[in-house]
Amino acid sequence: MKTLKLISIAYFFFISTIIFSQEYRVYVSSGTGGFSSVKEFTLQGDYLGDFVSLGSGGLDWPQDIIFLEDQEIMLVSGLNSQAIHQYNSITGADEGIWANIPGKPTRMKIGPDGYLYVLQWDTNSKVLRFELDGTPLGEFTNTGVTQSIGLEWDSSGNLYVSSYGLGVVQKFNTLGQDQGVFISGLSGPTDIWRDSNSSGDFLINQWNGNKVRRYDSNGNFIGDFIPSIIQPEGHAYLPNGNLLIGSAGTADKIIEYQSNGTLVGDFATGNGLANPNAIVVRDATFSTKDFKKNKVLVAPTMGSTFKLNTTETHSLKSLEVVSLLGQKVADIDLMQETWEASSLKEGMYFLVAKDKGVMYTQKIIVKK
Incomplete structure (x- = not known):
């Protein structure tokens, strides 16, 4: 059914005009209780205000942020409000509850299959899965x-x-079946991610250990990536490759590092920033309007190798690949006849084309 679903989506994608420019913003979850908010900063760390105002929609202790650009919505998980809240991705206005999660939702991420995965702090703590329209698909892990x-x-x-x-990282196979403990001996691990250097190494924030640790793809400890940072949680990469990490406790700030872990300095602090759990770097002007013109840029619409429609692409000024989070992930050479997407994670992307001042986009699915 999953394969049929992806094929059905792929066949019904269409071209859209797009208002798009590389004007990045940084969004950070902040606070608890009535002081819960999502704060907005420039790429240089200048504070722009609360994108989601204090306590908007009943938000309490925000944990993670997901932008669904094609729907113009922003999802924010609230631990104490036991819900995933929905906000307008352009204005930050409250749009109600996207999903109720009695188990207290923490981290959220779009998986390789295009579904939204949600972690639970309490109850049975199984990983939940949703379609991006909010349809619940039940528990993914056994x-x-x-x-x-x-x-x-x-x-x-x-x-x-x-x-x-428990201070561990648990491994599950592609069917959600438990494969046992992958990494142990951690001290209050929070978010975990793959290093941007293509090594396959895992980086893990340790809230209680006050450091970021590196492990190889087999779970073997390599060393401390960042040896000292107060209560780290939340991370995001800037367009220049530098890494932002949230620091809570007595710090309550966002710290910038080079991609190799070398300290750059404080990125943002003050302005009510507290308990930063999530950081998202996003092109804030990414939005779409339906434009039902059958102008195909590549074919097929699902796969890992795509053939360019050279009749259309040779006249374009540029052709970019953009994630659902509004971040450019690749440029396509307009002089080539095929584009290989195997370096990208599986999932949904936009192809963004510029032609004589007009922007177009085609949705594709990268599936290996």
Whole structure:
């Protein structure tokens, strides 16, 4: 059914005009209770205000942020409000509850199959899965992970979930079946992610350990990536490759590092920023309007190798690949006849074309 679903989506994609420019913004979850908000910063760390105002929609202790650009919505998981809240991605206005999660949602991420995966802090702590329209698909994992708060996939599609309370990372196969403990001996691990250097290494924020640790693709400890940072949680890469990490406790700020872990300095602090759990770097002007013109840029619409429609593409000024989060991930050479997407993670992307001042986009699915 999953394959049929993806094929059905792919056949009904169409071209859209697009208002698009590389004007990046940084969004950070902040606070608890009535002081819960999502704060907005420029790419230089200048504070622009609260994108989601204090306590908007009943938000309490925000944990993660997901932008669904094609729907013009932003999802924010609220631990104490026990819900995934929906906000307008352009204005930040409250649009109600996207999903109620009695188990207290923490980290969220779109998986290789295009579904939204949600971790639960309490109850049975199993990983939940949703379609991007909010349709619940039930529990993905066959066992729970106590106080789960970080998730990532490897290149084979295996899922890894960190347990803050148990100090471990649990591994699950592509069917959601428990494969046992992958990494142990951690001290309050929060989010987990793959290093941007293509090594396959895992980087893990340790809230209690006050450091970021590096492990290889087999779960073997390599060393401390960042040896000292107060209560780290939340991370995002800037367009220049530098890494932002949230620092809570007595710090309550966002710290910038080079991609190799070398300290750059404070990126943002003050302005009510507290307990930064999630950081998202996003092109804030990414939005679409339906334009039902059958102008195909590549074919097929699903796969890992795409053939360019050279009749159209040779006249374009540029052709970019943009993630669902509004981040450019690749440029396509307009002089070539095919484009190889095997370096990208599986999932949905936009192809963004510029032609004589007009922007077009085609949705594709990368599936290996």
